[in-house]
Amino acid sequence: MKKHAPEREPFIEVEDLTKVYGEEPYAVHALKGVSLAIHRGEFLAIMGPSGSGKSTFMHLLGCLDHPTSGKYWLDGNEISEASANERADLRNRMIGFVFQTFNLLSRTSALENVMMPIGYSADSGTESERRQRASELLTRVGLGDRMDHEPSQLSGGQQQRVAIARALINRPQFLLADEPTGNLDSRSSVEILRMFEELNREQGITILLVTHDPGVAEHAKRIIRIRDGVIGSDGAASAASAAAGDGAATGTGGSA
Ligand SMILES: Nc1ncnc2c1ncn2[C@@H]1O[C@H](COP(=O)(O)OP(=O)(O)OP(=O)(O)O)[C@@H](O)[C@H]1O
Ligand SMILES: [Mg+2]
Secondary structure: OOEOOHHHOOOEEEEEEEEEEOOOOOOEEEEEEEEEEEOOOOEEEEEOOOOOOHHHHHHHHOOOOOOOEEEEEEOOEEHHHOOHHHHHHHHHHHEEEEEOOOOOOOOOOHHHHHHHHHHHOOOOOOHHHHHHHHHHHHHHOOOOOOOOOOHHHOOHHHHHHHHHHHHHOOOOOEEEEEOOOOOOOHHHHHHHHHHHHHHHHHHOOEEEEEOOOHHHHOOOOEEEEEEOOEEEEEEEHHHHHHHHHHHHHHOOOOOO
């Protein structure tokens, strides 16, 4: 994998990134040339109507998929030319994921769920150190008294907190969350968003959150709007919400 002077570069840089699913004449051009730089410690929200390419973009940034064309540098590593193994290695070392549907293993305790991604990382320590770290993380997300509970015995907000602890187990520098509050009531949503703000502020974790809810996006410092596979606007959260008067016209409400 190519590397170039990381200290001079943004943490994340994408250049004319495209993603085409399938083959002509049925091809779907999900991303049509996205260029963007993200610095360490940023907290961004990606907004846009359903089908605009938000999850596609997140999958590319999260090294879960590779672009059809364009460049992607993560911490100086050129991901667009990396092999699937190299992508998996970077993903496990650097990135944590949180999804709308929590994606926890059923009939598996909260503690075991949090420990699950550890196996893939090289310096994961002894079994007891791993348990210790998982239980510290569960305590940190307020579930110190729920470690042995299985997902079905937890509320949605509690399940999402388990998922956040799991996302943090390998000490990621980059946290990606796709509609993390989409299945939560407003009180649990606020709790989860405060947790993200704290992780960003206190640990400097770079956070990218996908949402079509303007109230959720306001917790971010920078808002990027995607429309039909291209970036429509990119700016500070306050400026972006002030400019959202045309939200209905641009479909920011989420229904394409
Ligand atoms: N695996 C796939 N195969 C084919 N087409 C896909 C695939 N994944 C996404 N698409 C298409 O790519 C486009 C962008 O999808 P994407 O999931 O990125 O949208 P989104 O902005 O996340 O939407 P939503 O808000 O509904 O989650 C859509 O037209 C979608 O149908
Ligand atoms: Mg999506």
